[in-house]
Amino acid sequence: GAVVSQHPSWVICKSGTSVKIECRSLDFQATTMFWYRQFPKQSLMLMATSNEGSKATYEQGVEKDKFLINHASLTLSTLTVTSAHPEDSSFYICSASDLTRLQETQYFGPGTRLLVL
Amino acid sequence: GNSVTQMEGPVTLSEEAFLTINCTYTATGYPSLFWYVQYPGEGLQLLLKATKADDKGSNKGFEATYRKETTSFHLEKGSVQVSDSAVYFCALSDSGGGADGLTFGKGTHLIIQP
Numbered sequence: 001g002a003v004v005s006q007h008p009s010w011v012i013c014k015s016g017t018s019v020k021i022e023c024r025s026l027d028f029q030a031t032t033m034f035w036y037r038q039f040p041k042q043s044l045m046l047m048a049t050s051n052e053g054s055k056a057t058y059e060q061g062v063e064k065d066k067f068l069i070n071h072a073s074l075t076l077s078t079l080t081v082t083s084a085h086p087e088d089s090s091f092y093i094c095s096a097s098d099l100t101r102l103q104e105t106q107y108f109g110p111g112t113r114l115l116v117l
Numbered sequence: 118g119n120s121v122t123q124m125e126g127p128v129t130l131s132e133e134a135f136l137t138i139n140c141t142y143t144a145t146g147y148p149s150l151f152w153y154v155q156y157p158g159e160g161l162q163l164l165l166k167a168t169k170a171d172d173k174g175s176n177k178g179f180e181a182t183y184r185k186e187t188t189s190f191h192l193e194k195g196s197v198q199v200s201d202s203a204v205y206f207c208a209l210s211d212s213g214g215g216a217d218g219l220t221f222g223k224g225t226h227l228i229i230q231p
Contacts, residue, residue: 004160032215032216034218034219036218036221041223042223043121043206043221043222043223043224044161044206044219044221045221046218046219046220049217049218059218093160093161095161095219097215097216098215099215099216101215104212104213104215104216105163105166105215106163106215106219107160107163108153108160108161108162109160110158110159110160111160
């Protein structure tokens with residue numbers, strides 16, 4: 001149980017286009033979802049936290065107009081990279097948790113690799 | 118702010134060797150501490166956790182003890198196997214792990230040779 005999927009697993013796009021990444025909790029209801037970004041040989045950096053039905057809370061330095069996050073249901077969150085540029089190329093990872101459970105644990109998706117040309 | 122420092126890899130060991138991956142942290146308050154493992158092509162999986170000082174987390178032969186006095190959470194295993202080859206991340210959270218984002222170390226790539 002507690003599986004999180006991401007789609008697509010990798011995407012290549014042209015500079016200036018927008019890219020949407022989906023994160024789904026397959027067998028549990030995700031009251032909270034997180035988006036992380038990972039650069040090569042670097043740690044995962046938290047970008048934002050979203051609770052179902054609420055606006056996402058962004059970490060300092062993360063442009064909310066650049067990285068649009070929607071958490072419209074208890075099983076789906078989306079991250080849209082708007083007007084992508086080469087510096088947005090990275091590995092994006094989502095995680096999800098169900099705060100109604102006694103054991104608080106984040107379950108991670110496999111990640112989406114974005115390459116902006 | 119919070120930060121996690123872990124030894125950089127790759128760490129290469131022979132099968133059945135003893136493993137230690139060091140992790141130290143900086144945090145205000147009393148964080149929860151975690152070790153996550155990432156196998157090739159898969160998402161991060163929680164390996165073990167500890168939520169208060171002197172707690173020992175253990176799973177699959179791995180263990181780590183929350184040492185507040187040294188702000189450390191070193192990962193150990195007595196006898197590693199080839200299947201333990203993966204990237205290991207030390208992390209902390211201001212909550213139990215589900216309500217707040219995690220602060221991660223850079224990860225340690227572990228390679229176990231037969």
